[in-house]
Amino acid sequence: MxxxxxxxxxxxxxxxxxxxxxxxxxxxxxxxxxxxxxxxxxxxxxxxxxxxxxxxxxxxxxxxxxxxxxxxxxxxxxxxxxxxxxxxxxxxxxxxxxxxxxxxxxxxxxxxxxxxxxxxxxxxxxxxxxxxxxxxxxxxxxxxxxxxxxxxxxxxxxxxxxxxxxxxxxxxxxxxxxxxxxxxxxxxxxxxxxxxxxxxxxxxxxxxxxxxxxxxxxxxxxxxxxxxxxxxxxxxxxxxxxxxxIHRSAPPVEGAGSRTVRFLVRDPRQLAVLRLVARQRGLRERSDGGPPPPDFIIGDALALAQLRDAPGPGGVIGASTQLIAVGSPDRTPGVLTDTPWVDARDLSSIGDLLR
Amino acid sequence: MLATCRRSGTFSDEGQRTVKTVSGASAAETAGSFTVMCIDDNELLIDALERRLEIETGFAAFYRVDDFRRAAEAAQERKPSVVLLDIDLPGGVDAMAILDELVARTPESRVVILTAFPGGALVSRAMSAGAWGFVSKGVASDRLIDAIRLVVRGEAVIELED
CATH class of the missing domain: 3.30.565.10 (Histidine kinase-like ATPase, C-terminal domain)
Known part of the structure; x- marks a missing residue:
């Protein structure tokens, strides 16, 4: 030109x-x-x-x-x-x-x-x-x-x-x-x-x-x-x-096929940030705990530990469901030894785990 | 009366606005009304916001802060339901430091960050530091007012332009 x-x-x-x-x-x-x-x-x-x-x-x-x-x-x-x-x-x-x-x-x-x-x-x-x-x-x-x-x-x-x-x-x-x-x-x-x-x-x-x-x-x-x-x-x-x-998480057709996420986070401020990051990565939020299992469950460390030990009506974890804990460096690793987690003081880093 | 804080609003009797905070609920939730303090250098916005809030049901009083360095002190004195804090304050004033001070000194007042140019990392930083809301000045005005109301009700809000 x-x-x-x-x-x-x-x-x-x-x-x-x-x-x-x-x-x-x-x-x-x-x-x-x-x-x-x-x-x-x-x-x-x-x-x-x-x-x-x-x-x-x-x-x-x-x-x-x-x-x-x-x-x-x-x-x-x-x-x-x-x-x-x-x-x-x-x-x-x-x-x-x-x-x-x-x-x-x-x-x-x-x-x-x-x-x-x-x-x-x-x-x-x-x-x-x-x-x-x-x-x-x-x-x-x-x-x-x-x-x-x-x-x-x-x-x-x-x-x-x-x-x-x-x-x-x-x-x-x-x-x-x-x-x-x-x-x-x-x-x-x-x-x-x-x-x-x-x-x-x-x-x-x-x-x-x-x-x-x-x-x-x-x-x-x-x-x-x-x-x-x-x-x-x-x-x-x-x-x-x-x-x-095309963005990896983007659904091929509006509303269909997108990956899903469920939140088990009590703090409304943390929840607001997590929802924003998940939305920016094209994830669709699931508010219910029924089947099919979500692709991600992001929650407070204790909530995730309880869910993993006793799934029951609190939520369904599928074979490919990725758990991500929100917590603090001094406590969370001790509660969930094999689960990736993000520091509640810097939630923006969770975007790297939602791939 | 603090030199740093000017009050205007619909009630002239300050006693009517003094409500004791009970078990984590904000004063506004308990009383069914709410007050707003604005920490911003944009007089046009402050005046317009006050006029706009005056037509909102339950709005009780509006406080403006002249000396940003004493903003937390003014908030501690007035205990507004919501503090609107512009992140881009002039004169080298660190709004994030003000946020920290507000959270420490007046936890019952919920801070909503206002900014003309939001950035992803800034949202996370502010909310992690204790802000209840983060609103871009690029959104429609009703979304700003809705955000204030939601925060008064105890919900956290992030309003960025699409």
Whole structure:
């Protein structure tokens, strides 16, 4: 998608030059600003939503004003999504605290306004990102950064196009989801297609481009066992394909086939965190103790010990059911010698056991 | 009256709001009403939140904290049902340290963490440290109000955007 106007000299060193470092520095600043802007937007939007609640609750509001309130609320919710998209753009997907899978429908809702803003004003956007697609095992921030880079490249490639068009379509292909991203811009010549994923390769003046967008995007997706490909068959414009592995716990069909978990944890705060982590890994909670046995039972050490010694009506443990205890380093290992356990003071580590 | 804490709310008689905590139940559960203290530097949010809570059944009083470094002291004085604590406080104030102090000094007040940009590890850290709730400022306003009500009832809540 970079303009095929000024191919880089193939003899040029791939080491960054001073102007490239300057551009990187500028990018880092823009990233920080984007994060700050998203943060501030949220701090403004929430008070407005709260005030709209108060206005809407008044019994004396005339119908026309109520319609205005609803319209303002919709605008605010759009801003809120925009703030979420800015957060995704400014986050580091490699951070351990980042959620490592993406629900594509809500992700696209957040990112789409940013993509639209990046494209020329008269661009026709064709989109098909169905909410029923399975979750993918790639952080949402990585996906956001890749598609924003593709949108910005497309924007430049379509500058001279009378009727610019940008297309984002996602579909499942076996154990992957593929997102095709295409534009009707000037396209790429053979050499550009060949080299576009090389670090620091750019077809634009050095002071305008780092040449790192596509190579970084491909590296981000590859680090999640995905890939970023260029469609070499595409003649008019350019098409890139984001290849994304399906999240391991994601059910093939909505609500069916997903792995299950049962909780035997008394502390409501611990339970809330455990439910969050389990949900983020696509596990479905079982509240009953009947058959079939769940894939995981996570519980207080004593509760698990009692359940294991006397299964009865308290719950069913199957041959493949994995027990995980929640406890403390000074007591739990003594209660359950052969059961993996997590420290109640750092429950985020339980994600590593839910594989 | 603490210099660090300003009160506003629907009751003028402070005696009406003083309810003794019994057997682990919060004061609010016992009385059927609840009070909220907000530790945040965003005046727009604080004012709007107070107005919004005023139309909630059972809401009794709202406290705002001017001096974050004395927030735990203010909470100990007022014993609010729920303390909303912004994790991103200005001036190098460590909100997690405030959380620790609140949990130690006012266990009957349940802390709900507010943040504009939630992170997975932060949720776990805060809840493990004793917070009862963790709410992103990116959720719809009714989810924030619902979270406060659920925490008052003794349920732990994590509300992040989908």
């Amino acid at each position: 970079p303009d095929p106007i000024r191919p880089t000299d193939s003899t040029e060193s791939s080491a960054p030059h001073e102007h490239e470092l300057h551009a990187l520095h500028r990018l880092a600043m823009v990233g920080t600003l984007a994060g700050g802007l998203g943060h501030d937007l949220r701090n403004i939007v929430m008070p407005v939503l709260l005030r709209l609640d108060v206005l809407g609750a008044s019994p004396t509001i005339p119908p026309a004003a109520r319609a205005d309130i609803d319209a303002i609320r919709q605008s605010m919710l759009h801003l809120q999504r925009l703030a979420g998209g800015l957060r995704l753009l400014s986050s580091d997907p490699r951070e351990r605290s980042e959620i490592q899978y993406t629900r594509l429908g809500p992700w696209w809702d957040e990112v789409c306004p940013l993509v639209v803003d990046a494209l020329p004003a008269n661009t026709v956007l064709e989109q098909d990102v169905d909410a029923s697609l399975p979750d993918v095992a790639v952080p949402p921030s990585a996906l956001a950064q890749v598609i924003m880079n593709l949108a910005m490249n497309a924007s430049r490639a379509m500058q001279e196009v009378a009727r610019p068009a940008f297309r984002v379509t996602a579909h499942q292909a076996g154990a992957q989801v593929r997102i095709d991203v295409s534009d009707n811009g000037v396209g790429m010549d053979a050499e550009t297609r060949e080299r576009c994923f090389e670090p620091f390769f750019t077809t634009r003046p050095r002071e305008q481009s780092t040449g790192l967008g596509l190579s970084t995007g491909r590296a981000l997706l590859k680090s999640s066992n995905g890939d970023l490909l260029v469609d070499t068959q595409n003649v008019a414009g350019a098409t890139f394909v984001m290849v994304l592995p």
